[in-house]
Amino acid sequence: MTESTPSYLAGHLAPVADEIEAVDLQVEGALPTELTGRYFRNGPNPVPGEDSGHWFTGHGMLHGVRLNQGRAEWYRNRWVRTKAMDGVPFHRPDGTVDLAAGAANTSVVKHGGKVFALMETSYPYEISRELDTLGPCDFNGRLTTGMTAHPKEDPETGELHLFDYGMRPPFLTYHRLSAAGELVASFPVQVAGPTMMHDFAITRNHVVWLDLPVVFDMELVGRGMPYQWSDKYTSRIGLMGKDDPTVRWFDVEPCYVFHVGNAREDEQGRVVLDAIRYSRDAWFQSWSRSGGAPRAEQAAALAVSKLHRWILDPATGKVTEQELDDGNAEFPTVDDRRVGLPNRYLYAVDSAAIIKYDTDRGQVARHELGENWHAGEAVFVPAADSSGEDEGWLLSIVTNSDPTVASQLLVHDATDLAAKPVASVLLPRRVPAGFHGSWIPDGELAR
Numbered sequence: 001m002t003e004s005t006p007s008y009l010a011g012h013l014a015p016v017a018d019e020i021e022a023v024d025l026q027v028e029g030a031l032p033t034e035l036t037g038r039y040f041r042n043g044p045n046p047v048p049g050e051d052s053g054h055w056f057t058g059h060g061m062l063h064g065v066r067l068n069q070g071r072a073e074w075y076r077n078r079w080v081r082t083k084a085m086d087g088v089p090f091h092r093p094d095g096t097v098d099l100a101a102g103a104a105n106t107s108v109v110k111h112g113g114k115v116f117a118l119m120e121t122s123y124p125y126e127i128s129r130e131l132d133t134l135g136p137c138d139f140n141g142r143l144t145t146g147m148t149a150h151p152k153e154d155p156e157t158g159e160l161h162l163f164d165y166g167m168r169p170p171f172l173t174y175h176r177l178s179a180a181g182e183l184v185a186s187f188p189v190q191v192a193g194p195t196m197m198h199d200f201a202i203t204r205n206h207v208v209w210l211d212l213p214v215v216f217d218m219e220l221v222g223r224g225m226p227y228q229w230s231d232k233y234t235s236r237i238g239l240m241g242k243d244d245p246t247v248r249w250f251d252v253e254p255c256y257v258f259h260v261g262n263a264r265e266d267e268q269g270r271v272v273l274d275a276i277r278y279s280r281d282a283w284f285q286s287w288s289r290s291g292g293a294p295r296a297e298q299a300a301a302l303a304v305s306k307l308h309r310w311i312l313d314p315a316t317g318k319v320t321e322q323e324l325d326d327g328n329a330e331f332p333t334v335d336d337r338r339v340g341l342p343n344r345y346l347y348a349v350d351s352a353a354i355i356k357y358d359t360d361r362g363q364v365a366r367h368e369l370g371e372n373w374h375a376g377e378a379v380f381v382p383a384a385d386s387s388g389e390d391e392g393w394l395l396s397i398v399t400n401s402d403p404t405v406a407s408q409l410l411v412h413d414a415t416d417l418a419a420k421p422v423a424s425v426l427l428p429r430r431v432p433a434g435f436h437g438s439w440i441p442d443g444e445l446a447r
């Protein structure tokens with residue numbers, strides 16, 4: 001590690017060099033016995049000696065922890081063995097792309113009895129319950145585009161809504177999988193240009209699109225992520241029916257959104273979208289950090305990303321927006337059973353804290369991890385007999401800036417986030433801070 005090491009290869013982001021497994025992990029506190037399943041988390045992890053050029057582009061590595069009846073049975077980490085791992089480039093010389101040569105480094109989701117490692121603009125990779133790579137998936141030839149890393153499963157229908165964006169028309173394509181995992185709908189959607197759409201939202205009746213001013217820039221191809229903020233591109237949020245490509249657009253204040261917390265319809269039929277908003281300044285700072293800006297540049301005053309609400313009224317065409325909290329936040333999560341439906345609570349993380357928002361009361365609870373610790377995305381798992389929305393557990397892998405310190409999987413009682421975790425699973429190694437994970441209960445996997 002030297003002064004010239006890019007920030008995305010150092011400290012809490014420094015990749016690990018190998019794949020290991022360990023059994024019978026030590027646990028401090030008591031793991032709830034009902035937490036029987038697997039916690040999988042994805043993130044970029046370039047192979048030793050490799051500089052991927054941007055935090056977002058390193059090869060995907062999955063970290064998994066198996067919990068069973070109060071015991072932490074195993075930890076395992078595995079690279080996702082995509083074609084990119086074999087050196088196949090995503091961009092072909094003829095200008096086309098190899099959809100199986102993405103890095104599969106962003107998220108891990110379950111649907112239709114299968115588990116997929118995802119990275120936007122490329123094919124999903126199916127993963128075994130032991131984190132082995134089974135191969136790219138095009139849903140029996142029906143998926144002819146990439147797939148977002150943030151699909152949304154409708155808790156009422158079991159369908160999985162997803163999309164792909166790209167640098168050429170059609171810039172946006174919507175897809176939907178049945179509850180059983182068959183691709184049943186695909187159609188192009190009109191947006192103003194090649195916007196970088198990392199996430200979207202659903203409600204009972206709408207798909208919610210984010211047409212925002214971070215756009216593909218041909219000049220940047222081959223230099224990390226080829227996207228740039230454009231002051232000429234209007235920020236819009238759109239509402240679309242689930243079977244009709246017509247979009248109702250609402251102009252909003254210029255911003256960027258990587259991640260949605262949730263969207264829902266209110267009693268008047270308005271759509272309420274809660275997401276983490278970046279101002280222009282906040283976006284530039286975040287983007288330069290992710291691209292490996294030297295530490296000196298990072299020391300400048302931080303513009304932070306914040307929880308924000310947009311209310312879109314299809315009856316009047318009006319949109320109102322407001323900041324819900326002024327603190328830094330990212331990686332918003334919600335109880336999966338409330339995706340697209342009314343919710344009161346959202347969870348998120350700041351660099352050294354796990355956050356719980358009570359959006360009804362405007363209250364914020366935080367669990368501070370302490371200096372040099374970095375909170376990974378907090379995934380909510382409902383308790384077995386939960387009646388209240390926040391009755392359940394928050395799972396988060398935490399990483400220290402010191403590469404010699406091992407990581408932990410923290411299990412918090414979501415009703416009492418400020419308290420110490422009910423259990424900390426001591427992992428056998430440092431897990432680099434990464435992106436998104438999922439809890440996969442036993443019984444939800446076909447194999």
Ligand SMILES: [Fe+2]
Pocket residue numbers: 106149150198258259435436
């Ligand atoms: Fe993401």
